[in-house]
Amino acid sequence: MIEKLKKIIRNIKFEHICIIATFIFMLIIHSLAPITGDDWYNAAPNFSFTGSVAKALEFYREWEGRIVGRVFINLLSSRKIIYNILTSLIMAGIVYCAYKLIDNKRNKKYPMLLFLMAMLLVNWWVFGESYIWVAGGITYLYPASIVLGIIAYLFNKKDTKFKIVESIILIILSLIGTCFVENLGVALICAWILFIIYNYIINKKIQIVPILCLVSSITTFIIMLLSPRFST
Secondary structure (H helix, E strand, O other): HHHHHHHHHHHHOHHHHHHHHHHHHHHHHHHHHOOOOOOOHHHHOOOOOOHHHHHHHHHHHHHOOHHHHHHHHHHHHHOOHHHHHHHHHHHHHHHHHHHHHOOOOOOOOOHHHHHHHHHOEEEOHHHHHHOOOOHHHHHHHHHHHHHHHHHHHHHOOOOOOOOOOHHHHHHHHHHHHHOOOHHHHHHHHHHHHHHHHHHHHHOOOHHHHHHHHHHHHHHHHHHHHHHHHHHH
């Protein structure tokens, strides 16, 4: 038992320590931070899932087009423990994606440390608005993690073919990823366009799954822009 434990410890890599440390650090910060600002207003109704969707659709007609982000805000503002855990996992996932995007042939320690510093050692206003504030974190951090996650996955994908399960997941992420905030919706669309161009240059073919993902992202992005918020 002790030998197995020693073997596990020896196999722990620097990037694994960074990922675990990020999760623990963010979980502590989130657990200590109370809800603030309009999180109080969003938390008061204590929405169910169906209630969250209904309120998001109401907001779509009257206030904003960010349907998916609004559903998460309605759900998690009154369930901050779940938000704390989920957001900490997302932050750890972002660190993991950054590691996957770093050249494996080079020393990863210094690039990873620089990334962690850039992500965590921001000024207090940005840190609070993007990570701690429930509405802000869901609006900006969540879609950013989707964009980065898709890029990291495609960057490390060995097989040129897309299996059914991964195709479904990518299409779903493409559908919801553009309905959090406008600028990151554009980023996701551009990511798919660049991948399709890159894939065509390298493999001399256009695959149906990336096209479907691009169409999905454009479709939901247009739906978001058709909200009365943009037409008034």
